[in-house]
Amino acid sequence: MINWTGLFGPTLEKPRKRVVALGIDLGTTYTTVTRTEWSGVPGDTPTLDVVPIRQWTTAGLDSVPIVPSVVAVTNSGSVVVGLEATESALNGELSPIPGKNYFAATKNEIGLRRQYPRAPHGLQSPVDIAAHILKFVLAGVRESFPDDVWDRVVVTVPASFQLGQRADTVEAATRAGLSVLPNDLLDEPVAALLTRMATAPTTQGTHRVAVVDFGGGTCDVALLEHTQRAHGGVDLEFRGTSRYCRLGGSDLDRAIAVEHLLPRLAKANGVNASDWDYAGKAAVLIPSLAPVAEDLKIKLSGAMRRRVRLGQPYSDLVVHGSSDFAVTLRGATYHLDHSQISLSTAEFDRILGPYLDAERLKPRFGEYFEQGSVFAPLLEVLERTGWSSESLDELLLAGGSSALPPVADALANQLGVSVSYVIAPERQERQTEVGIGAGLQALALAISGAPLARAMSGEHLQMLAADGKWHDLIPANQPLPFPEGPVDYLSGSVSGSITSADEGLKVQLRKGPLTVFTEEVPLPAGTSIGDVFTVRTTMDTNQLVTLEIEFSNRHRHTFQIERPGTYVSNPNVIREKILELEAVVSDPDIEPDDLWKARYDLSELYTRVGHHDKAVASAEYVTKKAASASQIFDAGYVKAAALTARGQFDDAVATYEAAIDDGAIGLRFTLAYMLEERGRYTEALNQIERYLPVNPGGAAHALRGLILKGLGRDDDAESAFRVARTNLGDPATATSFERFWLTVVAKQLGDTALLTKLKASRLTAQDVDDTRGALPVLSLGVK
Template sequence: MTRIGIDLGTTNTLCSYWPPGAKRPQLIPIPQPIGPKEKVDSLKLLPSAVYVESEQTVFAGRWVKLDSRTASEQKPYFLSMKKRMGTTYVREVNGLTITPEWVAACLLQVVRKSAENYLGKAIDEVVITVPASFSTEQRAATLEAAKLAGLPRSGLKLVDEPTAALCHALNEQGHELLSEGQHKQYIMMIDIGGGTFDVSIVQVIRNAEETLDITLLGCSRYNEMAGDDFDLYIAAFLLNRMEQQRGFDYSELTHNEAADLAAVTLYRAEEAKQKLSKLARESVSSPLRYNRDLMEKIQVPVEISAMGPLEAENYRDQLTVKDLGLALKRFLPDLLNRHKNREDKLYSYTIAKPIEEAMESVRQSSEAFAVFDYMDLHEVLLTGGSAHIPLLEMAINQIVARPPRTLTDTMESVALGASVFGAWVAGEHGELVHLHERINDSVFLQLPDGRFEEVLSKNNVIPLKNYPCPTRSLKIGGEGIYKQVELRLFLGQSAQDPFMAPMTTSHILTFPEPIPSGTPINIHCSVGPDRCFHFTFTARLAEGSEIKAKAKVVQDRTAQGLAHLPQVNLTRL
């Protein structure tokens, strides 16, 4: 059995493999272009950037990302497309209809070929990580992209990124990660990546046999804030200071000048963020010990080449920890006025939002957790590429009322944890871990009057097989007899959820014989470990017999387009 773990990230994609007899997994190097003239090198990180030259020639990796930030002309680059997975986003390029799933398939195909070449054999099983906040549609889109990339259909598994990171931490630190003498513990996992700020809360039970039961209790839903967004605000901060020092108005630049300057500044902003995070980590023993002097003392240089309004000479500046705090002020809640700010719309877009969403998700899971509070947490663990950003750790400490612990290998922990998770589920490498997950969103039926009725609770632990959904209102309405009925199912937190999302356009039920009006319809649901739903519908006749309906799913653009995507031939890689 050849198994790999893949962290299909918004910013970077990584691949891991656990060699037989080894104590820990390792990363598989991925060949990719790193410069012009087809210069190729093998790197641990594959930037999730794709350039489509033609249907048969696609570039992916480091050089694509660098070129996209410094190119003087608009080209068909695709970056950070993970955020759009499972949506109706499309873009026409050279006669091709490009979707986020198509881009993800390109990246996964590069990873698959790299792993097969590195290991010298075909891949039998793949574990792909996804944000805990990913919806059912986004998870289904990820699986379709994996199949499109040629990964084995029968050996595909999905696991939440925070869960994978926790598996990596447990494998590295063993039971030392857990508090001594504690039979049951609650751990908050915060994964701050390039595209998502993902929060999960898990319950870990240490059994007498030294086995571990891990249960996902709750997770955040809001994932529109992460490293990419931080880069944008840092770039805006630098541009604003550049305007003041060089005496020009960015809004008055030509389109090309503005685009070029913004692209280069964004690249330098990301670079400065990474360097400043590394320098701060080396300079301060604890992120909770920042003071005014340190915040102004820790700094990194920023230089932007002469262009447009900067033709005279290069722009040079210094970015301090204090500057970083000012640039990211939008994401850091005013904790002194916390309760007041909860009524402010802007407060709902700070890092406090996904953290409090995860806590509320736990409270709603059952009556036993109705008063679950931050003081009930035993550990708060940070991981992800943006976990070391100065001041974020301090802000998280103030929100959760305890100092977070940043994991080692923050950039690699999710990818390595994917291999750990796959091995443990298969009963390999000696560790006995049982993972229990539950549905993040309830399933609702839309009634004729527009109201919603819950048919499957989010509190159900998965996997579920042929689970009978309680329905009181699902009957064939109108008058007469019918052979076809249309149903609409939605996902949401409650019947009043303003962000209720349709699972598909509709389900068309066709019965083998006419059904009279008023006939009740029973729904049975199966949910696999990947949290993808499968429904069966039966009509219960007056005499007690049942007739099973043939359900046709009328899918949206994304699902229809995937079936017709061309196979990508990465000839020049």
């Protein structure tokens, strides 16, 4: 039951024309559309419908409001969306190959320059996939409401989405035929909060709430302060937004598939799971097992909730698969009888454990699924914002994955605060809760142009002047956008004057107590002390600040700052680089040398993030294609590193030896170092003594000293360390590599004076100059 009066107040008392609006939850796993309508007649109650979308299934046509966010290309070449796409992967109409003919959870890759070059034209990027899904659901809405003209459409995004991700979402909506502006994007936690407020009793005063939206593909946390306006609507301030946390129910499904079902499949068919290579597992086995895993997870979660409602424990539950399973990989068919497909509470707890570990906050970017704690984004943003769990009025859970009883239990126990749901987990419409909030926001915009949830600027955004005082660029608690209406040369501006003609203008901003921006702006030619400039500042409803500095000669500099004062860290840099390189190596026109370099870089990056199977596959390519001496060296190194990370040390040694035989003599040092680390001192000594005649440098003598010490030859070791000390030279001019080995030598010889010099040299090497420039003289306040 929607509390229309509490939300809209007198807005519904003024006559106007009929309005129709849509709210679209473009989710990672599912997409829903909520249609809202008001006749425009005072006294009439608006209507809200979550629109059923007609979809093909194996049982025929079915109209359901939940559309899987999946696009597939069948063996016949047809492009299908939703249930038809997911079922085509199960009924043999296609062998799903992610990025080629099967596209699921691609929202995780939107805005990250991901490409799918093996896909058909029109399906080669996350934007293409999102546009296909939007076109599909909009066609379903038109089928149900053929006479509609939509006055406003709102599309939801994770609160942690950055500019590029938001821009790509708008682009997808545009390609689908919608007229969506950046201000028509609504953060998913805000949409969930609106749904909660629409279905709960009206509250007075200001409330602090943490919304944890743990869905199919992301875990999104927003700290919000909201105040119910006296005449309807909500004033809303973002106080903190979590980093982009690519973690959701689809990762749980794949974790169950990889850690639980894949070993069972191997054992039942008399094979070793390690014999299946990365491509076979990633492209065939795991995508085929993931729906089975999801089925088990849903069954077990439902059984748990039934026990909870009855006040009974659920630790003894076991659920079973719905049918037998078979999958074909390279001509071999592997079977699992339905009696072998099961999941117990204990088995699920083991898999779920890392996701609910409040101590293990660092995510693990696995090859086949993400593994990280749901506490990571929540505790990080609470700490950064300065909030404690005791300061929260409510911890609100949204998203399908938060319906798992162990999730709510873990959050409540760790934080010591009661949790509530936007919509109770047992209610079927729970998967529509974000879309409902979007529909309500869209209706408010369609009726009055004013949103239900009105973003506020929060604390002052200020600029530092030469006198040490801070001057407002944006005053505290301003309705957004700021300023309202068009920006001219007076609104939202501060004037200043130059204090030095010899260095640039230092621009330093803070929001509340937090410095959010520092940069030196170069001065135009001919600038003199006392010359004036103007700073114009705007903040849009997505809290994007645009800062324009105009000098007296009309020369301008423009900066943009996303959500200053709000904690949002960027997506993992290594992951973004991997996505970029994966697109590069898929380019059919790439030059061979460029391809070799990209595959080499990928192998290194895969090893760093723990994608060992991928790392070895890329390393084998660069080893096979290595031509020059430097490539043979690099290929041997990167392949051995990948094999070592995967636990195949003997294979890594063999790789080093093969590269050395091919002329990569420098790898003897690396091999000796690896052998010494593992206590294989005799083998290590053999390698380093064969290396020293080629390169008798200080590092080699230092390593020889470590090896001799490991063999118990302490006098010989000391002699080697003293030779190394002489050869390595002065710490002040040493490279970082040389400083490392100088530190080893100093510790082994007990040379405290050398250690002191090394510390000083490191401090000098790591010094980073503060942003240069001269602070300006500023006028008071905002004009």
